[in-house]
Amino acid sequence: MAIDEKLNEKLERYLANQMNEQEHGQFEQLLHENEELAAQLKMHQAFQEIFSDQQDQMRQLIKEVVQEKNEATPVVKMKPFKKYYYLIAASVTLLILGFSFLYLNDQAQPDQLYDDNFRAFDNVLNIRGADQESTALQEALVYYEQENYKYALSKFDQLADTISQYKDFVLLYMGISHACTSDLDQAVRYLEKSLSISKPPLTTTVQWYLALVHLKKLNIEKSKVYLDEIIKDTNSSYYAQAKKLRKDLD
Amino acid sequence: MNLNSLTDNELLGKFVNHDRQAISYLYDLLLPDLTAFILSNSGQRSDAEDIFQEGLLVLYKMASESGFEIKYSIKSYFSTICRNIWFNRLKKNKREEFYGDWANDEIKQDGSLHEMLEQNAQMALYKKHFLLLNEKCKQILEMYFKGKKMKEIADTLDMASEGYVRKKKYECKQSLFDSIQNDPMYEELKVY
Numbered sequence: 555m556a557i558d559e560k561l562n563e564k565l566e567r568y569l570a571n572q573m574n575e576q577e578h579g580q581f582e583q584l585l586h587e588n589e590e591l592a593a594q595l596k597m598h599q600a601f602q603e604i605f606s607d608q609q610d611q612m613r614q615l616i617k618e619v620v621q622e623k624n625e626a627t628p629v630v631k632m633k634p635f636k637k638y639y640y641l642i643a644a645s646v647t648l649l650i651l652g653f654s655f656l657y658l659n660d661q662a663q664p665d666q667l668y669d670d671n672f673r674a675f676d677n678v679l680n681i682r683g684a685d686q687e688s689t690a691l692q693e694a695l696v697y698y699e700q701e702n703y704k705y706a707l708s709k710f711d712q713l714a715d716t717i718s719q720y721k722d723f724v725l726l727y728m729g730i731s732h733a734c735t736s737d738l739d740q741a742v743r744y745l746e747k748s749l750s751i752s753k754p755p756l757t758t759t760v761q762w763y764l765a766l767v768h769l770k771k772l773n774i775e776k777s778k779v780y781l782d783e784i785i786k787d788t789n790s791s792y793y794a795q796a797k798k799l800r801k802d803l804d
Numbered sequence: 805m806n807l808n809s810l811t812d813n814e815l816l817g818k819f820v821n822h823d824r825q826a827i828s829y830l831y832d833l834l835l836p837d838l839t840a841f842i843l844s845n846s847g848q849r850s851d852a853e854d855i856f857q858e859g860l861l862v863l864y865k866m867a868s869e870s871g872f873e874i875k876y877s878i879k880s881y882f883s884t885i886c887r888n889i890w891f892n893r894l895k896k897n898k899r900e901e902f903y904g905d906w907a908n909d910e911i912k913q914d915g916s917l918h919e920m921l922e923q924n925a926q927m928a929l930y931k932k933h934f935l936l937l938n939e940k941c942k943q944i945l946e947m948y949f950k951g952k953k954m955k956e957i958a959d960t961l962d963m964a965s966e967g968y969v970r971k972k973k974y975e976c977k978q979s980l981f982d983s984i985q986n987d988p989m990y991e992e993l994k995v996y
Binding site for chain 1: 822824827828831835836837839840841843844845849852853856857860861864865868883926927930931934945946949950951974977978980981982984985
């Protein structure tokens with residue numbers, strides 16, 4: 555609902571502090587009585603804030619820093635076949651499920667639940683810098699993103715003991731890489747190491763993978779313990795998945 | 805300079821003073837957790853960077869307010885701000901795959917933070933409608949809201965006269981405000 559040009563002019567003079575005391579008082583009274591005028595004042599002030607120099611400069615500065623960071627870090631694209639990998643995996647899972655339904659006993663259920671729930675955690679680190687440690691970590695993460703877990707592990711191995719930053723993430727990725735290469739004991743070992751030093755919200759992610767690896771190892775009770783830990787926090791990113799899996803295990 | 809040794813208050817002070825190194829440090833400090841959260845909640849890596857920039861701007865506005873006192877860690881503030889922005893975006897896109905709440909209970913009770921988040925949601929609505937205007941209106945209003953004089957706007961945009969700019973500015977502004985007020989989200993976000 556528009557206001558007329560005359561009232562708009564008054565509003566702009568009020569905002570520009572161009573009114574004398576009497577006019578100012580009258581206008582403030584009008585603001586109390588005219589809801590539309592008050593709404594327009596509020597929107598006007600909001601746009602002045604949006605386009606303020608300070609905010610504009612900060613917006614630009616943040617954008618520049620993010621761009622610099624991205625340019626300093628080679629972005630690794632997912633391999634094109636990765637999308638199809640899930641379809642293939644899903645098809646294979648369905649075949650196995652069908653086969654299992656016909657011939658196997660209840661032992662197949664944890665495997666099925668594991669396949670339904672396990673998905674390698676994405677690389678969330680954006681490493682920059684050309685020092686030896688950063689370069690090695692970038693290289694390891696490239697292999698990890700390409701699902702070349704054996705090479706990723708060989709690179710992570712060189713870093714695991716000495717890395718100064720992101721050690722909790724590196725140990726998590728090592729645990730997941732071991733899980734992806736079916737070395738479940740090593741997966742548990744690295745995930746437990748990560749859990750011992752990680753902080754929220756990463757802690758829940760590590761607990762989620764520990765629950766899954768124990769499920770795969772048929773340590774159902776241990777899996778339940780980690781799931782129960784996740785469920786305690788309703789704000790957790792894994793809350794819904796953990797709750798469902800916990801129910802499926804009962 | 806090693807920013808690791810700074811307290812959150814000192815770091816925030818540098819950030820508010822447009823210190824590039826502080827922003828770079830905040831990027832390293834905050835983006836991995838945010839990316840993990842966004843990826844676990846129906847988002848992509850590009851969404852995380854987008855939310856990071858928006859979240860940092862809200863943090864800047866909040867920390868720039870006179871009398872602002874830091875009560876929680878920067879990570880807590882930032883996580884709450886970003887979760888809220890992402891939650892609103894999912895809600896707007898009618899996507900329901902959001903695991904968890906937008907803030908912990910302690911922060912939810914913080915009136916000033918809550919108010920800032922509501923203001924941010926309003927600003928997002930205003931910006932959305934601004935971007936829907938035609939190019940000429942956007943140019944005129946952007947210059948006007950930045951405090952440029954009618955003559956400068958007329959000269960820069962090669963418009964016939966100050967009077968014509970004034971008339972166009974009025975039309976564009978009313979069209980923008982109408983468009984905002986007709987958005988169903990406007991009533992939901994209206995705070996007086």
